[in-house]
Amino acid sequence: MPRLHRAAWSCLGVALVLAVAGTSLVLARPAMAATVSKPLRTMIADLPVASEVRTGYNRDLFPHWIDADGDGCNTRYEVLIAESTTTPTIGSGCSLSGGRWFSYYDGATWTAPADVDIDHFVPLAEAWDSGARNWTTAQRQSYANDLGDSRSLAAVTDNVNQSKGDQDPAEWMPSVSSVHCRYLGEWAAVKTRWGLTVDSAEKSSLTSRAASCSNVTITVQTVLGGGGGGGTTPPPSGCGGTNGTNVTVPDTGAVVSSTITVSGCSRPASASSTVEVHIVHTYRGDLVVTLVAPDGSAYTLKASSSSDSAANVNATYSVNLSTETAGGGWQLRVQDVFSGDTGYLDTWTLAV
Incomplete structure (x- = not known):
C-alpha cells in the first residue's frame, strides 16, 4: 500500500x-x-451453542464489496488476485486476464473470473443467524470484506457456491470428500474468529465429522468474541x-x-x-x-x-x-x- x-x-x-x-x-x-491455537476437535467443542435467529436478515446489511485500500480493486478482485494459481494481469478498472483459479470445493480449474464466485465461507445469512444480527453495520461490513484471514473468503466455482447457499456443514459439504476435514477446520476457524455461535445440529455434525479427521492445531486471530469459548x-x-x-x-x-x-x-x-x-x-x-x-x-x-x-x-x-x-x-x-x-x-x- x-x-x-x-x-x-x-x-x-x-x-x-x-x-x-x-x-x-x-x-x-x-x-x-486473542490469538487462539487449539486442536481441531477442541476448537469445535468450544464453539458456543445457541438457537439461530433469521428475523430481520437482509443481505444489504452486510455492505460489500468495498475497495478498502483505494487501489481500484474491490474485495472480490483482491481475493481473485490473492487466490490465483496463475497470477492474472490487472487492467483498467481492475479487469483481470490470463489468470487461473482452482476451486477446492469441487476440484475444478477456471480461467475466466466470471466463472468464479467469492464465497463468504460462513455465509452472510448464517453469520446473521449466529450473532451478526447484534453487530453494528461497520462490523458487518468488516465481516463481509474480511481480508485479514484467508479462510474467511474463498474463490470457488460459481454454481457450487450457489448450491451451498446459506447452508452450514450439517446441510452441505463439498463434493470432494478429501477436503472435508479442511472445510471443517476453516468453518470452525471463521466462527471462532468472529465469535459466532453454532446451532445444535451444526455442532453435532461438526463434532461427528471431525472425529475421523487428523486433530491438527488451528490458529486464528479473533476479531470478536475473545476466542469462541474456553x-x-x-x-x-x-x-x-x-x-x-x-x-x-x-x-x-x-x-x-x-x-x-x-x-x-x-x-x-x-x-x-x-x-x-x-x-x-x-x-x-x-x-x-x-x-x-x-x-x-x-x-x-x-x-x-x-x-x-x-x-x-x-x-x-x-x-x-x-x-x-x-x-x-x-x-x-x-x-x-x-x-x-x-x-x-x-x-x-x-x-x-
Whole structure:
C-alpha cells in the first residue's frame, strides 16, 4: 500500500503514545482480542451453542464489496488476485486476464473470473443467524470484506457456491470428500474468529465429522468474541457503558479521546475487563488505541503496524484492570500515526 513517511511517523507514534501513557503504561492482553491455537476437535467443542435467529436478515446489511485500500480493486478482485494459481494481469478498472483459479470445493480449474464466485465461507445469512444480527453495520461490513484471514473468503466455482447457499456443514459439504476435514477446520476457524455461535445440529455434525479427521492445531486471530469459548470469565455486569458519539480521528498525529463515566461501582475493576472498539479508517494499521483509567494509568489496546493494510478496527480487547477502581471517568484515546487518511471513532463499549 502506498503510504507516506512511514519511518518518521513510526518514531513520532512511539513518542506520542509514551507521552499519553506517562510512566504508567501497561500493555493490555491480547493485542487484537486473542490469538487462539487449539486442536481441531477442541476448537469445535468450544464453539458456543445457541438457537439461530433469521428475523430481520437482509443481505444489504452486510455492505460489500468495498475497495478498502483505494487501489481500484474491490474485495472480490483482491481475493481473485490473492487466490490465483496463475497470477492474472490487472487492467483498467481492475479487469483481470490470463489468470487461473482452482476451486477446492469441487476440484475444478477456471480461467475466466466470471466463472468464479467469492464465497463468504460462513455465509452472510448464517453469520446473521449466529450473532451478526447484534453487530453494528461497520462490523458487518468488516465481516463481509474480511481480508485479514484467508479462510474467511474463498474463490470457488460459481454454481457450487450457489448450491451451498446459506447452508452450514450439517446441510452441505463439498463434493470432494478429501477436503472435508479442511472445510471443517476453516468453518470452525471463521466462527471462532468472529465469535459466532453454532446451532445444535451444526455442532453435532461438526463434532461427528471431525472425529475421523487428523486433530491438527488451528490458529486464528479473533476479531470478536475473545476466542469462541474456553476463555476468561467475563467481568461482573453493571459496571461500564457505551459511548456512541462519533469523534473524528485527524491525519495529524493528534490524540483524540472519548469518555465513559462509570458510576455506582466502588469495587475493583475486573481482571478480565473488556473494551469493544469500532473505528472507521482506511488503514487500521495506522492507529494506536489506548485505554486510560480514572487515575491516569494507560493500557495500550492496539499498536500501529505498517504491514496491516486492512480497513477499520472492529475488535474486543481483554484487559487486566484488577489494580484499578471500576468507578470514574475512563478515556479511549485514538491516534493516527501515519499520514494520508482520516477516520472516526464510531462507538466503544467498556465492561469493567
